[in-house]
Structure formats: structure tokens, C-alpha cells
Amino acid sequence: MSDKPSMAEIEKFDKLESKTGTQEKNPLPSKATTEQEKQAGESY
Structure with missing residues (x-):
């Protein structure tokens, strides 16, 4: 098994929906x- 998402998942991802x-x-x-x-520090 691969940890990488499939290209189909990447292509259907909608950035505006996120x-x-x-x-x-x-x-x-x-x-x-x-x-x-x-200025406050100088007044001490």
C-alpha cells in the first residue's frame, strides 16, 4: 500500500471548498x- 494519494483524488480536490x-x-x-x-519606556 502507498501513503501517497492517487492522482484522481488530487484532481477532484477543490481548493475553494477547503x-x-x-x-x-x-x-x-x-x-x-x-x-x-x-515613549512609555523613556518616561521612567
Whole structure:
């Protein structure tokens, strides 16, 4: 038995039907946020 999917399975796969999408789990802070934090750190 093979672990690879058959070509028929690959050809019938519909990318639009697939509901999975990439979502950033840990996004980087915006430039405005980093500027605010930088200014808050300077006031100490």
C-alpha cells in the first residue's frame, strides 16, 4: 500500500471548498504600538 494519494483524488480536490486558511497566531505589533511603548519606556 502507498501513503501517497492517487492522482484522481488530487484532481477532484477543490481548493475553494477547503475552509482552511492561514491565520497569524502571534502577529507583530504595529509601528504605532511600538512607538507608544518606546515613549512609555523613556518616561521612567
